[in-house]
Amino acid sequence: MNRLQHIRCHMLAYKNMNIATTLSSPLTTHVLNTAKGVPGANMTISLHRLNPISSEWYLLTTGITNDDGRCPGLITKESFIAGVYKIRFETGKYWDALGETCFYPYVEVIFTISDPSQKYHVPLLLSRFSFSTYKGS
Template sequence: MNRLQHIRGHLLADKNMNIATTPPSPLTTHVLNTAQGVPGVNMTISLHRLNPISSEWYLLTTGKTNDDGRCPGLITKENFIAGVYKMCFETGKYWDALGETCFYPYVEVIFTISDSSQKYHVPLLLSRFSYSTYRGS
């Protein structure tokens, strides 16, 4: 039974989410701890948008990754507009919780959204001394 629940979690992206009432986010992420080969669970992520006039970052939302390393519901389709965004991953606290140290206490991924009607996926592949990201599908 536990294996079926684990698979269900992967399929639903969040075991506690009600799909009928929660619209999908046009921006998603997935944190993978590549050093241990597991999802990056319980990592705090904040999403910011750059004000092009003042050049200041505005916090849009914060969340934590679930058991699958995903953070559903980052932003609604209505609030997702063209612009420059930043996702800040609190990697230092994540590694601290695992009893480990790391070189990068934060990872900030800055990207440009030109067509807000598309879906964007920004995964983070993470180890204690390196990280990688890319635009996924």
């Protein structure tokens, strides 16, 4: 994660309340620290798409969750195509920054997008020794 991407993510998070109209990403995520009952702030995440021909993952973007555990603007509507995607959450670094250990050094959530005209929400519910996710709306 370079410094400009880090700053961009934080600036977007604090933009005015009209952010939904200026940054309508068709894919969103929300990290919740269920152990402490707070948003998972300052977690590095990355979004990847699988190349169906080579079976290689291609990095599309990286970001850091804001104070609400979200990272706005993950992908543009134009770049969001049908395919297999992966969001990688750097959970080990997140817990390290809190001065705690964890069992999972990272979490990768892999999912298929068949209709890119829809909106998709992929939340991560997290504690030091467990995680869960689901397809939200």
